[in-house]
Amino acid sequence: MRSLYSKIIMPIATLIIISLTSIMIFSVININLFIVPDIKQTTEDLISSKSNEISYWLGMRISEMKQLVSAINVEEVNAEEIEKNIKMLRNYQIRNIENYESFGIISKDGVKYLTNGDIISVDSREYFKKISEVDKEYIITDPIISKSNEVEIILIIMKIRNVEGDVVGYLSGAVSIEYLIDIVNRANIYDFPVELYNKNTGCVLVSTMVNINEKMNNSKFTKFESNIDNESSWSIKMMVPDRFINRKIKETAIFTILLGISILLLTIYILTKYVKSITRPIEELKAKMNFNDIKKLSKINPDDKIVELNSLGITYNSMIENIETLIKKLEIEERLKKEAEYKALYSQIKPHFLYNTLETIQAMAISDDNDEVETAIGNLATLFRIGLSSDKSFIKIEDELKHLTSYVNIQLLRYGDKFTFKLNCDNINKKSKFMKFTLQPLVENAIYHGVKLMDKIGHINVDIYCLNNNYIIKIINTSDKIDKNKINKVNELLKNDYKKENEEGYGLYNVNQRLKLNFGEKYGVRLEINKSKVIAVVTHPILEEVQDV
Template identity: 30%
Template sequence: MRYKIMEKFKDCKIGTKIIIYYFIISVISITLSTFIYQNINKRIMTKKVSEMAVQTLQTIDSNLKLLIYTVNNESKILLSNLHFQNILKNGDERFNYNSQTAVNRYLTEFIQSNMSISSVYVFDNYGNRYFVDKKVYKSFSLNDIKNTYWYDELQKAQGGYIIKFNGGGLFNQADQKFVSFIRIINDLESQKPTGIMVINIPEDAISNSFKNITGNNDVDIMLKDENDNDIIHSKELTEYSISEDIKKNLKKNLKNEGKGDHYYFTERVNGNNYIISYLKTNLNWTIISKVPFSEISKQSNIYMLVILGMLLLSGIMSFLGLILVSSSITKPIDKLIKSMRAVENGEFKKVSVGTGNDEIAKLKNVYNTMICKIENLIEQIMLEQKIKRKAELNVLQAQIKPHFLYNSFDAISCLALEGKNDDVYKIIKALGNFYRTSLSNGREVISVREELQTVKSYLTILQIRYENLFVINMDIDDRCDEYKILKLVLQPIVENSIYHGIKPSRRMGNIFISTYLKNDYVELIVGDDGVGISEDKLNSIRKLNTAGIGLRGTMERLNIFYNGKSKLEVESKLGFGTKVTIRIPIK
């Protein structure tokens, strides 16, 4: 029964298949919609509340930075006072009632201009102390500062400031909390330390920096320093309101995430859900917030979320339905695609897919017919191209061989007229070796070793003909010897080097022949130290716009045989010689 139903379904139209699939999926989607909506709603609300917490923490961080920035700028104004600088610099001589009064007056004006500062303590290098404190006097000396754990950190700041809670242990008052702004005072001229300044920012100033942020929201804030000391907290949030497991998780993420990173987690307190968030500031402080989920926000957005959720769900289910439908179409088509890709590798195979009598089956039949015709057509084209390429190579090679033969007979005739029969014999024998190697039983490709032997035979002829004209310098990489290359690619280039490079210079020259095995190609180099080539003529050669048969024919033959994958580069400088580099791919 099942087999019959599946067979009938295969014979259905694609439109019918889509309707069946979509009906099944619609039933499933209605069943799952309620469950999905609840999860989506919870996820969205968690994200919204966490975003609000992040914005709150970032705003508090910005306000704290602004507070420190203001104190820093105000302190710079105070330190730039020349009279103040002179008193500190000459404290061993000028510390008296008048100097102390003058400095205290400056400090008083400084505090009055900045309401966020409660006290300022200044010590010169001689231990003399100047201070103004709005609250309770704090008893500590220059030696107490030098004995603190943070004194080395202060010196490394080199005139910059450091921030410590309650002076980093200088003073601990149970009823008061301060954030201490501490910096070394440098002389304006010599930039040498002349004293130390401690500015205390009270708890009230810090609270006021984010009072407006949390005043209208049910948000609790805690601020901790780098040593986990509780600087300030608002409302009911204390370190004990967070469970030990969550605190460990927070510290773990604080260590791994790094400065400036935000981390949050959810916690249920007294039946209400809260998001506990933290932010690590540039001051190495930690800002912690406890933000409740808003019931009003839930109610106002619930209907919109339902509508959006259902639309999204319907879209997803429809998409899944289309995927299922398309899979019944694409599976047979995938086989067609694999067959098409195999065609790129020269494999022409008919496709056999299990289909009924639908549109896919018709497509398969048309494709198989097309494959047969294409296979026959490509075979015909390849045969024609092979015959054409063979003819082109033969024409170019036929142009090169007579060109060399004419020059060889010219040399033989000259030697015969001069009566040098031994040299005539050597030339004829070398010429025979040359043609024996170059003909190579009709082969188009020969080994690098055979090509070099052809060149050596040619050079033997020219050395006899032109006595004391050139010296041969060969640097042969034996690894290249058995690699196959197109024959007669070096001889025309060597011929050009002698006739157009060495001979016009009217002096003895050098011919350089080298072979190298690179990563994926064999490199053949022919060079000379002759007259060189002008820039204009060099550009013409590179564009194959030259009347010379030898070099132009070699470039065309290489391009045809290797389908443009080989490279021939000509480098020359007038008066210094020419170098021709041929790179032939190994595969």
């Protein structure tokens, strides 16, 4: 087995040599072969993309104009024919107002009927002469200023033919050049001169030449140009200063230095990863010795490649065996402690109701009310049989409901004029296991702190239904006065596992604590308010069905 020092020091020198050599080789190749061609190709691609964008935009307008020409379909352009077609053009303009300023139909003698209602003579205008003379089906003019709204536009003039193919007039579409201006401006990413111009007339359609500053005026330029497919006389060009290309070369040199630094950092990273592969067993041992969660301690496989780590691993595993023995001992002690705590809690609630019940039966016996005495004694017998005859913590839910019903019947003998009671539990499995003495303390709380204090008759409902593998139990009682602050305080105490004895409503806290001890923190009791009603909501898991519990 090699020492830890020898496994780390040897690759360091090799990695540094490889890193420095890579920097020098890459620097020479990158500067001589890639920089200038990349700059030119990128600029050419940019201009070409803008050319295609303009050509596509023009193509869309030309296609739309052709469709309009086919829709006009007249034998002769005259006042009567124009009147019925101008409405169609006006509707189309409204729907495409972002592209078209106006439309016009031009007769062969140069009278132009516009969609805004104007009628003008254009026989002396250059575009009319040109469309009348050329063999092309359409022409596109250089930018002009619209006389109707002073907006800069171009005109697309297209011939209208009859069924025999003879020219009977022309369709004119006035298109705003805002979109062309936007395309040219977006091409101007470095504030270099960019312009869209007509090669035949020399007219500049759109230009960013105004952005040239004094320093650029003294520079030499390399021109990048691309023609517009749908208008062969149009072209877009960009003038890139030569000093910009030279600057890029300098920037590349800086980039190369930075790249070299990056390679060194990468080298350090690789070296770090390599060292971690050696020290990982130590880190693993450190992580497993995290005593913040002692139950997660586990043995490791000692590293048999390094002497020091092998010895440390064997020692650690021996320590883990001793800790596991102690944990098992502590777990047994903790379980016994919780069982004793639960039995103490449970024993506190067994005699809670006995004395008041006996006093009630005694009062009825004195008044010789034999039927009620018989009923009261029967209910009390049920209470004793279910509630006090066994030390089991769980019973069938049907027995828990019998226990509750017996308790309520006795209370109705005492307070029959104070409240009514209703139990709704039709859709539950009454054979399933249920925590004993859960419902009665909550109903008792509803009586003594709710309906008993009312000036009029109150109502208590117990609703039990199933939701997500849990029983949801709602004990609902009416109340004349509801103290929201008190309800919030009780909920806070329930949330914090309050368990002080001899406090008002202790039955709530007792049931809540037993639910949490048995099933975990997501189970328990909480209080809600709904208008004049207080609702105790209990969450209890649905347990397996048993025949005898």
